[in-house]
Amino acid sequence: MAAQTTGARTRPGRGRAPDAPPADHARRGGRGLGARSAPYLLILPACVATIALLGYPLVRNVIISFQDLNAFQLIQHTTQWTGFSNYTDQLSSSTFWHTVLRSVLFTLANVALIMAAGTAVGLLLNRLGKRMRLVLQLGLVLAWAMPVVAGTTVYQWLFDSQYGVVNWFLAKLDWHSMAGYNWFGHQFSTFSVITLMIVWQSVPFVALNLYAGLTTISAELFEAARMDGAGAWRTFGSVTFPILKPFFLGTTFLEVIWVFKAFTQVYALNAGGPEGSTETLPVYAFIEGVGNQHYGMGAAISTLTIVILLALMSYYFRIMLKQEDDL
Amino acid sequence: MGKRRAAIAVLGAAVMAVSVAACGSGGGGSSDKASGPDAFKGKTLTVWVMSGSNPPGWTKDITAAFEKQYTGAKVDIKVQQWDGIQQKLTTALSESSPPDVFEVGNTQTPYYAATGGLKDLSGDKSSLGGDAWAPSMNASAVYQGKQYAAPWYFATRVVVYNKKIWANAGITSTPKTQDDLFKDLAAIKAKGTQDAFYLPGQDWYAFDGFLLDAGADLVKDNGGGKYTADLDSPQAANAINLYKKLNSYGTAPKDKDEATPQQSDVFAKGDVGAFLGLGWEAAGAIAKNPALKNEVGYFPMPGTSATTPAKVFIGGSNLAISQNSKNPQMAEDFLKLALSDQFEGELAKEGGVIPNKTSLDSNLAGNDYGTVSATAATNGGTTPLIPTWGNVENAPNPITTLFMTPVLQGQDPAAAAKKADAEVDNRLNQKQ
Numbered sequence: 001m002a003a004q005t006t007g008a009r010t011r012p013g014r015g016r017a018p019d020a021p022p023a024d025h026a027r028r029g030g031r032g033l034g035a036r037s038a039p040y041l042l043i044l045p046a047c048v049a050t051i052a053l054l055g056y057p058l059v060r061n062v063i064i065s066f067q068d069l070n071a072f073q074l075i076q077h078t079t080q081w082t083g084f085s086n087y088t089d090q091l092s093s094s095t096f097w098h099t100v101l102r103s104v105l106f107t108l109a110n111v112a113l114i115m116a117a118g119t120a121v122g123l124l125l126n127r128l129g130k131r132m133r134l135v136l137q138l139g140l141v142l143a144w145a146m147p148v149v150a151g152t153t154v155y156q157w158l159f160d161s162q163y164g165v166v167n168w169f170l171a172k173l174d175w176h177s178m179a180g181y182n183w184f185g186h187q188f189s190t191f192s193v194i195t196l197m198i199v200w201q202s203v204p205f206v207a208l209n210l211y212a213g214l215t216t217i218s219a220e221l222f223e224a225a226r227m228d229g230a231g232a233w234r235t236f237g238s239v240t241f242p243i244l245k246p247f248f249l250g251t252t253f254l255e256v257i258w259v260f261k262a263f264t265q266v267y268a269l270n271a272g273g274p275e276g277s278t279e280t281l282p283v284y285a286f287i288e289g290v291g292n293q294h295y296g297m298g299a300a301i302s303t304l305t306i307v308i309l310l311a312l313m314s315y316y317f318r319i320m321l322k323q324e325d326d327l
Numbered sequence: 328m329g330k331r332r333a334a335i336a337v338l339g340a341a342v343m344a345v346s347v348a349a350c351g352s353g354g355g356g357s358s359d360k361a362s363g364p365d366a367f368k369g370k371t372l373t374v375w376v377m378s379g380s381n382p383p384g385w386t387k388d389i390t391a392a393f394e395k396q397y398t399g400a401k402v403d404i405k406v407q408q409w410d411g412i413q414q415k416l417t418t419a420l421s422e423s424s425p426p427d428v429f430e431v432g433n434t435q436t437p438y439y440a441a442t443g444g445l446k447d448l449s450g451d452k453s454s455l456g457g458d459a460w461a462p463s464m465n466a467s468a469v470y471q472g473k474q475y476a477a478p479w480y481f482a483t484r485v486v487v488y489n490k491k492i493w494a495n496a497g498i499t500s501t502p503k504t505q506d507d508l509f510k511d512l513a514a515i516k517a518k519g520t521q522d523a524f525y526l527p528g529q530d531w532y533a534f535d536g537f538l539l540d541a542g543a544d545l546v547k548d549n550g551g552g553k554y555t556a557d558l559d560s561p562q563a564a565n566a567i568n569l570y571k572k573l574n575s576y577g578t579a580p581k582d583k584d585e586a587t588p589q590q591s592d593v594f595a596k597g598d599v600g601a602f603l604g605l606g607w608e609a610a611g612a613i614a615k616n617p618a619l620k621n622e623v624g625y626f627p628m629p630g631t632s633a634t635t636p637a638k639v640f641i642g643g644s645n646l647a648i649s650q651n652s653k654n655p656q657m658a659e660d661f662l663k664l665a666l667s668d669q670f671e672g673e674l675a676k677e678g679g680v681i682p683n684k685t686s687l688d689s690n691l692a693g694n695d696y697g698t699v700s701a702t703a704a705t706n707g708g709t710t711p712l713i714p715t716w717g718n719v720e721n722a723p724n725p726i727t728t729l730f731m732t733p734v735l736q737g738q739d740p741a742a743a744a745k746k747a748d749a750e751v752d753n754r755l756n757q758k759q
Binding site for chain 1: 417420438441444578580581582650717721723728729732733736754758
């Protein structure tokens, strides 16, 4: 299959370059060169990996988006430049704009649910006793660690119209019209299943991070708030949220990016069906680019996806940068 | 400094070696001379066949025969799935060492011929036995007057039924008309068999047969090589309604095709009355459930009149050699062997598929599926042999996802047909 980065939902990058040790003040001759180049040599592997695995495909993708690259050109190894026509075709197509709208709404709905549920679970983690906390953390980590495609298979079985547990359970609860319901036959129900899966796998990250953040707030603040007569909501609004604002902003920011580019869940659950009504931008790019073998067009759509995401994030960028200045 | 110069020299040599290799091998010459037995010592020929096409006996025999004829040569036959094969084949053909010989469906051959990924076999047609190929069978392998592939076999879908279940329902003879068929299926259902007929909603090859039988087609020819989609017609509505009726006699999913799950696996469970399928699907079911060995029967899909069975989609496969193959001579010799009377005949006998020469039809005599399939094949059609037809078959296929499944789920055929036609037209007019 074409080696396009398909933007699968990944866990937060752990491969951050280690902080370089402060370079020795340059001493004339001797060990100066070795000591000065040590930091650069240490981060060289990470840089090479990043450039090779992320930078090169990105650059290649942008280059391909200016070409007419279909099966013919791929097999013949010819390069056919076509300027901006891939972009103008997409920007003037109503299918594209419908997909954009769908992606934005889908992202908003998911992120809202993820942040709400994740915050609730994080607060719960803070309140639990040691043993139950361990059990809950274990459950969260297992959900988080489940490979995405294996997870979609399980969800497909759960929501199968004939043999799925969900339909069986709902029918047992006397909701008989759900007995043979085809979850993947309608847009809204398909999106519900996809949302459930994405929220289920994203909540652990938010919850565990929030818990970590909460442990940095000294207990005295909560005591003081309680003594002043603040209830649970007031405590959250006046103590927890203001202190953890950077955390909330950062996590929402990350979740928006991850959900917007989520490909695996949407594609594996029903391939953008029924009738293309659950195609989000990454799935649309894949179907158009790899499925229909119009790689140039697919590359243009994926580049536009990045541009649109950056535009949506510009508000957050401004807040994040202002935060840095405030601190 | 010396080490640096040596490193540059090695790097330079590597770059030169890669660019020389990338310049590519020229195409093989015509093979009028036979290759000597040691011509391919130590080489491996990569052959791609599609799932269901290579019966086990044929595979074993042809590998042994080729390796015996050319000492030291190896044949590596790889089986590929139909799902997503177009994308896989495009990628493979664009690489520097693609599969040497590969099978390509007759509906997709013009698409690949137009990409230039197939080797021109015009000069070798005679030595491959091409003079005896029936023109109708050869049509899909010819593009712009050149022979880009060799017709390998043809297969039509017939009704495969479970004799025990039918006998239990008191049916003594196979139906000759559609009314008879529905009467029989109702009897089977009344006896308690939930899946009297298993017909998944996205088997568009089967649907094409119904369409042809109703007097319509997937596309219409506007002359000058221009085709437009033609699902928006009363005959198409009749065809899809017939399909819908047949689908209702079982619990097959309306939004999946015949490979998800594999029809043969479902039939192998032993509680399905009948399904519409190919010989290898029946053979696969028997292999999974040996108890079915003598319980499987075949009859052609009945039409409206008792004298002629319904028109069917004539599926077929061609064998092609890739343009960039690293072993073109070896590939041609393998092709000669595969298309020889001996192995074409063996394929027909074991697989029940229709061979590319009418003279070999006698091989079908012992194969139950083969005899029925050959009867059905006298009355059929295929998809238009144009390069852009390949676009229509790219997932998601508009015929299945925009027409068949929506109608099966309750939409009005005319409304669904309009949407499907628009998408099919879009794909037929895409520039290659």
